[in-house]
Amino acid sequence: MTLSLETPRHPLATALPAASRGENLRFRLGYLLPQYLRAALRTRPYAARLVDRLDPDRRGLEQMRELRARHGSGPVLVRGLLGPALLVLDAQDARKVLDGPVALYAVDTREKTAGYAALQPAALAVSHGRQRTARRAFTDAVLEAGVPVHRLGGHFLRVAGEEARALLGPRAEQGLTPDVIGERVERMGRRCFLGEAGADDGELARLLGALLAEADRALGRPWRPARARRLRRSLMRRQARYVCEADPRSLTGLFRLAPKGPETSPEAQLTSWLAALGIVHTTVVQALALLATHPAQHRLAAEEVATADRCQGMRTAAGYEAMPYVRACVLEAARLWPPVPVQTRRTTAETSWRSAVAPAGTELLVPTAFHARDEERLDHAHRFAPDAWLDGSAVRHRAAHPFGVGEARCSGSELALLLATGFVAEFLRGGELAAAGVRMGPRRPLPVSFDTRRLRIGYRAYRTHRDG
Numbered sequence: 001m002t003l004s005l006e007t008p009r010h011p012l013a014t015a016l017p018a019a020s021r022g023e024n025l026r027f028r029l030g031y032l033l034p035q036y037l038r039a040a041l042r043t044r045p046y047a048a049r050l051v052d053r054l055d056p057d058r059r060g061l062e063q064m065r066e067l068r069a070r071h072g073s074g075p076v077l078v079r080g081l082l083g084p085a086l087l088v089l090d091a092q093d094a095r096k097v098l099d100g101p102v103a104l105y106a107v108d109t110r111e112k113t114a115g116y117a118a119l120q121p122a123a124l125a126v127s128h129g130r131q132r133t134a135r136r137a138f139t140d141a142v143l144e145a146g147v148p149v150h151r152l153g154g155h156f157l158r159v160a161g162e163e164a165r166a167l168l169g170p171r172a173e174q175g176l177t178p179d180v181i182g183e184r185v186e187r188m189g190r191r192c193f194l195g196e197a198g199a200d201d202g203e204l205a206r207l208l209g210a211l212l213a214e215a216d217r218a219l220g221r222p223w224r225p226a227r228a229r230r231l232r233r234s235l236m237r238r239q240a241r242y243v244c245e246a247d248p249r250s251l252t253g254l255f256r257l258a259p260k261g262p263e264t265s266p267e268a269q270l271t272s273w274l275a276a277l278g279i280v281h282t283t284v285v286q287a288l289a290l291l292a293t294h295p296a297q298h299r300l301a302a303e304e305v306a307t308a309d310r311c312q313g314m315r316t317a318a319g320y321e322a323m324p325y326v327r328a329c330v331l332e333a334a335r336l337w338p339p340v341p342v343q344t345r346r347t348t349a350e351t352s353w354r355s356a357v358a359p360a361g362t363e364l365l366v367p368t369a370f371h372a373r374d375e376e377r378l379d380h381a382h383r384f385a386p387d388a389w390l391d392g393s394a395v396r397h398r399a400a401h402p403f404g405v406g407e408a409r410c411s412g413s414e415l416a417l418l419l420a421t422g423f424v425a426e427f428l429r430g431g432e433l434a435a436a437g438v439r440m441g442p443r444r445p446l447p448v449s450f451d452t453r454r455l456r457i458g459y460r461a462y463r464t465h466r467d468g
Helices: 021-038 045-054 056-071 091-098 110-119 129-143 153-165 170-174 178-194 202-217 225-244 251-257 266-275 277-293 295-312 317-321 324-336 368-372 413-427
Strands: 076-080 083-087 343-347 351-353 356-358 363-366 431-436 456-461
Touching: 021 056, 021 076, 056 076, 056 368, 076 363, 091 363, 110 202, 110 225, 110 266, 110 343, 129 251, 129 266, 153 178, 153 317, 153 413, 170 456, 178 202, 178 251, 178 266, 178 277, 178 413, 202 225, 202 266, 225 251, 225 266, 251 266, 266 277, 277 295, 277 324, 277 413, 277 431, 277 456, 295 317, 295 324, 317 413, 324 413
Parallel strands: 083 363
Antiparallel strands: 076 083, 343 363, 351 356, 431 456
């Protein structure tokens, strides 16, 4: 069986099921290409709008189910954007990869390395071996990976509340665009990561945006490495100022306490964290849209915020811990539209798959978006179901976790959840939400493609509301 559009044969073709030429074409056009056109790091608005109108994500899910029905649940050899790869369609196989050690299932794959070559080649996300160990130790210490509430969580929640509250004036009644919300999310991130001096650093925002655009170009040749290097040097110099004059109430203020070595590259990790604010922004917008269109969940979340504020104090760490349902709403928004639709790995040794053995250097694709919407495995695949995060069923479905699992999980997942939840909670304090430009509700399956650029989030304060 021919397994790709460019190469007639691959050593794995006789051991593992391989996609046909037509299946490869449909997979690349229907699943991989839309993600590339949207851009993994910085959205291309016009291309993304066109892609979402064609609704390729629903077709992509259908293609995954067809591949699994035809070839079985084991991995299928496909042609990725940059070469042959194993597409992991079974939830147990996905768990094996995602929970496996990074020493065996490495994260520095071709696709990821190509993108980060422009953004930040010294980032943890594309590190391996000794470099990854050093950078992970630093990142985990500063971001406090695995800790539900960061030591600066109380301050960060106040910042999130202030930035969200700044949006909730008369303008909000007419509807807030995702871009307007995104500006405040990024400002929140700069205040938390860099300190108060970075709040209005427009030049840093411009450099980061330009660098993200170059990083997205890197997956589609030709790109401009010289321009990317100039932008990166300028951004690193600007970030270094905040590291040298560290605000003690910011992440940079924790750098001196974290383990560092010659390969740590703190400023490089800071660039990655700033870039990840785009994920926080998208998740916030998605969560607000879901709450605005699902009255029952909105009522429960608003009641929880009111109770937490009354019993624990407004915008406090204790109040945040008393909001499990709001956190579940945020996680569910990310589950429905994952920030990373495809997780990639690279094997460093032979791996076994059913009766076959894949050689070292095999690229693996775990389609998170497919596993999160796999209606053959999840009863709530296309529903807004925050309760699944409270009863543990969502956590058990490891392949659908939006922030990753195992050794390669995002070090900042708890911090990202705190910031997003704090921002969303402010919209739930004493007001009602509305959404325009999107067709969603509890009586219909949620769309697989979600073009947030057409969305408007409306907010109207209750007359009896008083800000605390």
